[in-house]
Amino acid sequence: MPRAHSASDRETWTRTISFLLLGSICYALPWSVFAALPAPSDSSSVLRIQGSNTIGAKLGPALVKGLFEQQGLSAIRIDAGAAENEQKISAKTTDGRNMSIDVAAHGSGTGFTALADGSAELAASSRPIKDSEATLLLPLGDLKSASAEQIIALDGLAIILHPDNPVSALSTEQLAQVFAGEINDWAQLGAPAGAINLYARDDKSGTYDTFKELVLSANGKALASNAKRFESSEKLSDLVSQDRNGIGFIGLPYIRQAKAVAIAAGDSQPMLPSLTLIATEDYPLSRRLFFYNQPQLNNPWARALVKFAHSPRGQAIVEQSGFIAQTVQAVKITTHAHMPARYQTLAEQAQRLSVNFRFQEGSASLDNKALRDLNRLQAYLREQNKLQGKVVLVGFGDAKADPARAELLSKLRAMAVRRELSKAGVIFRDIIGLGDELPVATNSADEGRIKNRRVEVWVY
Numbered sequence: 350m351p352r353a354h355s356a357s358d359r360e361t362w363t364r365t366i367s368f369l370l371l372g373s374i375c376y377a378l379p380w381s382v383f384a385a386l387p388a389p390s391d392s393s394s395v396l397r398i399q400g401s402n403t404i405g406a407k408l409g410p411a412l413v414k415g416l417f418e419q420q421g422l423s424a425i426r427i428d429a430g431a432a433e434n435e436q437k438i439s440a441k442t443t444d445g446r447n448m449s450i451d452v453a454a455h456g457s458g459t460g461f462t463a464l465a466d467g468s469a470e471l472a473a474s475s476r477p478i479k480d481s482e483a484t485l486l487l488p489l490g491d492l493k494s495a496s497a498e499q500i501i502a503l504d505g506l507a508i509i510l511h512p513d514n515p516v517s518a519l520s521t522e523q524l525a526q527v528f529a530g531e532i533n534d535w536a537q538l539g540a541p542a543g544a545i546n547l548y549a550r551d552d553k554s555g556t557y558d559t560f561k562e563l564v565l566s567a568n569g570k571a572l573a574s575n576a577k578r579f580e581s582s583e584k585l586s587d588l589v590s591q592d593r594n595g596i597g598f599i600g601l602p603y604i605r606q607a608k609a610v611a612i613a614a615g616d617s618q619p620m621l622p623s624l625t626l627i628a629t630e631d632y633p634l635s636r637r638l639f640f641y642n643q644p645q646l647n648n649p650w651a652r653a654l655v656k657f658a659h660s661p662r663g664q665a666i667v668e669q670s671g672f673i674a675q676t677v678q679a680v681k682i683t684t685h686a687h688m689p690a691r692y693q694t695l696a697e698q699a700q701r702l703s704v705n706f707r708f709q710e711g712s713a714s715l716d717n718k719a720l721r722d723l724n725r726l727q728a729y730l731r732e733q734n735k736l737q738g739k740v741v742l743v744g745f746g747d748a749k750a751d752p753a754r755a756e757l758l759s760k761l762r763a764m765a766v767r768r769e770l771s772k773a774g775v776i777f778r779d780i781i782g783l784g785d786e787l788p789v790a791t792n793s794a795d796e797g798r799i800k801n802r803r804v805e806v807w808v809y
Contacts, residue, residue: 398472
C-alpha cells in the first residue's frame with residue numbers, strides 16, 4: 350500500500366496554489382552562439398567531452414560532426430582516440446587550420462569527475478546528476494539549474510533476450526529478482542528450462558545506474574555477482590542475441606539483433622519500448638540523456654554544441670542516431686477497456702501529443718525539460734493552427750487516501766501548465782484531472798509517484 354504523505358501533501362498543495370497564483374516561469378539560455386567560432390592557435394582540442402558510453406559511442410560524435418558542418422568546416426573525420434571508447438572528431442577551418450573535439454565515453458560518473466578536475470568542459474550523462482556530485486561541483490555553480498542541465502535526448506532501457514526466447518513481458522519486480530539471481534532458471538518464467546545468464550553494463554555506466562535505480566534498488570535488490578559486465582553497449586547486445594539463455598539491459602539504439610520484451614511497473618500495463626511511450630516518458634524504463642555544463646559557461650564551442658543539440662537539426666541527429674528526439678508530434682492512441690470513460694472518449698476523438706509535462710521533485714514547479722517543452726509545444730500549436738480551442742490538458746497524480754483530493758491535485762497540475770501556455774495565446778478546449786488513474790509507475794516508491802504526477806497534451 351502507498352504510504353501516507355499528509356504533511357508533504359499539504360506542502361505540495363500550498364506550493365501548487367502559490368505556483369498557480371504567483372509569478373511566471375522565466376527561462377532562457379544565458380548565451381548566444383557566435384556566427385563563427387574561434388579556431389585554435391595550436392593543435393589542442395577546442396572542447397573535451399567526457400562521460401556516458403550511451404551518448405559517447407555514437408550520438409556525441411554525430412552532434413559534433415553536425416556542429417562542424419553548421420560552422421562550414423571541411424574534411425570532417427571521426428577517428429579512434431588514444432584509448433578504447435574514445436574518439437576524436439577533427440576538421441579544417443576555411444583558412445586551413447586543423448581543429449578537433451575529443452569525446453571520451455567511459456561512463457556517466459567519469460563525466461562529473463572530469464568537470465571537477467578540469468579535464469573536460471562538458472559531461473555527458475545517461476542519468477541525472479547525483480546529489481553528491483552536485484555538491485562536489487558547487488564551486489562551478491548549480492549543476493541542477495536550467496542553465497547547466499541540458500536534456501538533449503530521450504532513451505529507453507530495453508530488456509533484451511535471444512530472438513527465440515518465448516518470454517514476451519516481465520514486471521520490474523520479476524526483473525529485479527532475475528538480476529539478483531533469485532529467479533535463476535527460465536522455467537520459473539514460463540520458458541523452456543535453462544540457467545539464466547545475466548549480462549549487465551559496468552559500474553561506471555549511466556545505463557547501469559539507471560537500471561540499478563529503476564529496477565534493483567526500487568525492489569530492494571542488488572546485482573548478482575555472477576553477472577557478466579561490459580563497458581561496450583554493442584558487445585553486450587550482440588552476446589545476448591547469441592545466447593539462448595541470456596538476458597541483458599541496454600539503451601534503445603543497441604537492441605540490434607536481440608529481442609526486446611514488454612515491461613510493467615506496479616499497476617501499469619506491460620509496455621514495449623516504443624518511440625511514443627519513451628517520448629512521453631510513460632515507458633517504465635524510459636530515461637533522459639544529458640549534457641551538463643558550468644552555469645556560466647565560457648567555452649564557446651561548448652555553448653555552441655549545447656545550442657545545436659537543442660535545435661531542430663540537432664534533434665534530427667538524435668533521431669538518426671537511434672534515440673528519441675524531443676520534437677512534438679501527434680499520435681493516435683488505441684482505446685482499451687482499462688481506460689476511464691472520459692479518456693476513452695478523448696482517445697476516440699483527438700490525438701495525443703508526444704510530450705508530457707512533469708515537475709521538480711517535491712515541487713509544483715515544472716522541471717528543466719518541461720521548461721523547454723513549453724517552447725516546443727507553443728511552436729507546434731502555432732504551426733498547426735491549434736492555438737484556439739483545440740487543446741486538452743489531462744493531469745494525473747499518485748494515489749491519495751481521498752480520491753477526490755487526488756483528482757483535484759491532478760487538475761491543478763494541468764492548470765499550472767495551462768497558465769504558462771496561456772501566455773502564448775493558447776485558448777483551451779478542456780482541462781481534465783484524472784487523479785491516480787492510468788499509472789505508469791508504482792506508487793510505492795518516491796520515483797514512481799513523481800513519474801505518475803504528469804500532464805498530457807491532446808489536440809483536436
